[in-house]
Amino acid sequence: MNKFDVKELDLHYGDTHALKGINLPIPEKKVTALIGPSGCGKSTLLRTLNRMNDLIENVTIKGDVKLEGKDIYQDRNVAALRMKVGMVFQKANPFPMSIYENVAYGLKAQGIRNKKVLDETVETALRSAALWDEVSDRLNSPAFGLSGGQQQRLCIARTIAIQPDVILMDEPTSALDPIATHKIEELMDELRKKFTIVIVTHSMAQAKRISDKTAFFWMGELVEHGDTEQVFTAPVDERTRGYVNGDFG
Amino acid sequence: MNQTIAAPTQEFEFKNPALIDALNQSAQKVDWVGRIFNLLFLVSALIGVISVATIGYFLVLEGLPAIQFAGLTNFLLGVDWYPPALYGIGAMIVASVVSALGAVVIGVPVALLTAIFLAEVAPKWLANMIRPAVELLAGIPSVVYGFFGLVIIVPAIESTFNVPAGSTLLAGIVVLAVMILPTVITIAETSIRAIPKTYKEGSYALGASPMFTILKVMLPAARSGILAGVVLGVARAVGETMAIIMVMGNSTAMPGSLLDSARSLTANIALEMSYATGIHASSLYSTGIVLLVFVMLLNTSLLVLNRKRVK
Ligand SMILES: Nc1ncnc2c1ncn2[C@@H]1O[C@H](COP(=O)(O)OP(=O)(O)OP(=O)(O)O)[C@@H](O)[C@H]1O
Ligand SMILES: [Mg+2]
Numbered sequence: 001m002n003k004f005d006v007k008e009l010d011l012h013y014g015d016t017h018a019l020k021g022i023n024l025p026i027p028e029k030k031v032t033a034l035i036g037p038s039g040c041g042k043s044t045l046l047r048t049l050n051r052m053n054d055l056i057e058n059v060t061i062k063g064d065v066k067l068e069g070k071d072i073y074q075d076r077n078v079a080a081l082r083m084k085v086g087m088v089f090q091k092a093n094p095f096p097m098s099i100y101e102n103v104a105y106g107l108k109a110q111g112i113r114n115k116k117v118l119d120e121t122v123e124t125a126l127r128s129a130a131l132w133d134e135v136s137d138r139l140n141s142p143a144f145g146l147s148g149g150q151q152q153r154l155c156i157a158r159t160i161a162i163q164p165d166v167i168l169m170d171e172p173t174s175a176l177d178p179i180a181t182h183k184i185e186e187l188m189d190e191l192r193k194k195f196t197i198v199i200v201t202h203s204m205a206q207a208k209r210i211s212d213k214t215a216f217f218w219m220g221e222l223v224e225h226g227d228t229e230q231v232f233t234a235p236v237d238e239r240t241r242g243y244v245n246g247d248f249g
Numbered sequence: 250m251n252q253t254i255a256a257p258t259q260e261f262e263f264k265n266p267a268l269i270d271a272l273n274q275s276a277q278k279v280d281w282v283g284r285i286f287n288l289l290f291l292v293s294a295l296i297g298v299i300s301v302a303t304i305g306y307f308l309v310l311e312g313l314p315a316i317q318f319a320g321l322t323n324f325l326l327g328v329d330w331y332p333p334a335l336y337g338i339g340a341m342i343v344a345s346v347v348s349a350l351g352a353v354v355i356g357v358p359v360a361l362l363t364a365i366f367l368a369e370v371a372p373k374w375l376a377n378m379i380r381p382a383v384e385l386l387a388g389i390p391s392v393v394y395g396f397f398g399l400v401i402i403v404p405a406i407e408s409t410f411n412v413p414a415g416s417t418l419l420a421g422i423v424v425l426a427v428m429i430l431p432t433v434i435t436i437a438e439t440s441i442r443a444i445p446k447t448y449k450e451g452s453y454a455l456g457a458s459p460m461f462t463i464l465k466v467m468l469p470a471a472r473s474g475i476l477a478g479v480v481l482g483v484a485r486a487v488g489e490t491m492a493i494i495m496v497m498g499n500s501t502a503m504p505g506s507l508l509d510s511a512r513s514l515t516a517n518i519a520l521e522m523s524y525a526t527g528i529h530a531s532s533l534y535s536t537g538i539v540l541l542v543f544v545m546l547l548n549t550s551l552l553v554l555n556r557k558r559v560k
Contacts, residue, residue: 052454083456093447095466105465109457155451162455 003028003166003196004049009063011044013056018044020220022063026213031188031197033207033228036217037243042200045217046168049198050085051078067166083110086159090171092151094143094158099135102143102154106162121161129157130187149180153187160191167191169199173206185210204244208232216240308541312534324535330501332521332529338536340503344418344511345543348493349486351422351507356429357479363430364437364475365463380438387431395495398424403496412508416498419507424492429482436481440474441467473555480551487543490515514540 004026011019019041026032026049034042047053048065051072065072072081083106094102101108103122112118122139126132131153135146143154152172159167173181188210191197201207207214208228215225216239224237235241316324319336327337363383367376402423403415444467452462468475490513498510499520512520518533525533 050454052450055450055453079456079458081456082454087454089447089451089454091447093445093451095448095451096470105452106455106457108465109452109455109461158451158455 001028002026003068004198005064005066005069006045006048007064007066009045009048009061009065011041011048011053011062012060013044014058018220019048022222024215024222024225026196026198028196029192029194030212031192031199031210032213032215033211034198034200034215034217035202035204035207035243036223038202039219040217041220042217043170046087046170046198046200049166049168050082050087052087054078083162084164085166085168086162086164087168088152088155088159088170088172091175092148092155094146094151094154097143098140099143099146099154100139103157103161105158110162125157125161126154128160128191129153130183130190131157147180149176149183152176152180152184156184156187156191164195166196166198169197171200171202174202181206204232204246216243218243305541308534308537311531312536312538313531315528315532315535316538318528319532324532325539328503330517332525332532333527336528336532336535338514338517338532338539340501341512341514341517341536342539344421344497344504345487345513345515345540347504347507348418348421348425348497348511348513349483351418352425352429352486353479353483355422356426356482357433359426360430360433360478360482361437361475363434364441365468367434368438368441369459369463369467383431383434386427387435391428391489391491392495394424394428394492397427398492398496406508410508414498414510416496416510417508418497418504418511421493421497421511421513422507424496425486425489428489428492429485432485433475433478433482436478437471437475440471440478443474444470476551476554480547484544484547487540487547488515489513490519494519514543 002025004024006022006024006026009019009022010017022045024045034045036042044053048061049067049072053059053061061073067081067085075081095105097105100122103125104118107118107121123132123136126135131150134150135154138145143151146154152175156167156172173184176184185206188197188199192210192212199207199211211228213225214228214231216223216231216235216237218239224231224235224240231240232244235244241247315336319327324336324338325342326339327335328339329335329337330340363379367380367383371379398420402420405415406412406417406420407415448466448470449462452466453459457465493513494516497513497516499512499516500510501512501517502509504511514536518536521529522533
């Protein structure tokens, strides 16, 4: 069962042809890793999945991005899409407010004011993000007081709180040390049971460790995709072989 | 297709002895340019400080006799201004405070909405048309604002409220509200634009609407900049002279309502300076001291407000 089906997707930033005829199925409740050298379009593809590219001027998109069979670019309700398809950014970006308010933010944005619902959701989300034990005694202190790794898990909690089906992650551990990275990877191992995860990563080791499927991009093209095992051990394309073996990039 | 990095064809000499010598020599030299600039920086900074100190010193020197003559309490709280006998500026303090606060109450919400519109809502072409208009507003001389008040606001007040003279506190408030718009708009817009775009992205990615994002994330994040704009706006309103003289009627009596004529501190100085002598002239300098204290209080309040929230 595919969560997303990307068909013949072309994306231009002004004159820059950033994605060229992408065809990619993204299976449900699996971790899909997007890999490839810098500037090859990984983030761009990720951001088409929750329409974050809508915020950028001069973007033209052709082709289909189907979520559960429905084209997300035909549907006008972008907010509903983004609640279903949450996103975690490369650099943790908590809001300048308390830990509690950060996690409750998405619910409050939908007008949910019921204290009991909010309290419960905040706790569940923080537990799911493996952060509850570290912050339960200081929910009302500013989120900026947390360490980088904790902030990133807070951002994951914030995303989980709006009950998404899919979580998009753009290099979520690139700014973290190995221990914080390990924590997030452990967390993803839990999350994969409940969510469809699409992750951009520059770490081959990370892609191997955490993903079921891997897609390799090269200068705006999707060169190859398949089971992670196969892409890493028996790549079909020369460029993939070179990249996963660390010959360049 | 398959890209391999070419090995260097020849060995490079990474160290260049002549260059190393030159670099070492350069590091030994006395940095005259740096020293001269440091001096220039210091002198320039001192010019500002010295100006403030000089202004303060002469205001106090010239103003003290009048305060001694009338007594500080009578001077500040007295409501009778009858030179050369009575020097009470209470009514003028009230007029200055009320007109500035009134201008803030009307002007700041308008300015804030405009700033949000320019920074977040308006399409580029529209923002690019509105922004120069706002900036032009900042450049209009205050005499011209006075004309605007005389021709439009004063008659409008006469007909709306059915009063014989439209030159009132209210007219002053309206004119000042317009005058502070560009200051508050420009500073608020700049600080909203300076917010990291990751906040906005994070909020949108959670399905929050643009309005919710602006109210809950953008405005709080831009808060200190916006406050600075408001304080500068108040300072401009308190300091405004010409336009106020033209539209507020300048009566020295304590205004009983917004529909009464009133005289601001600044107007008092400007109106009487040309013919005042002796204690009377000194009392005008004392009025200036009060203005200076006002501005200092405003600046301090900004510092305190901003410190409170920054944890
Ligand atoms: N906002 C933008 N405006 C114009 N061009 C852009 C924009 N964002 C990305 N691009 C261009 O699109 C191409 C793909 O960029 P993208 O950010 O998707 O690469 P990436 O694979 O995520 O790279 P990295 O690994 O460095 O994050 C690049 O050539 C980039 O310069
Ligand atoms: Mg990227």
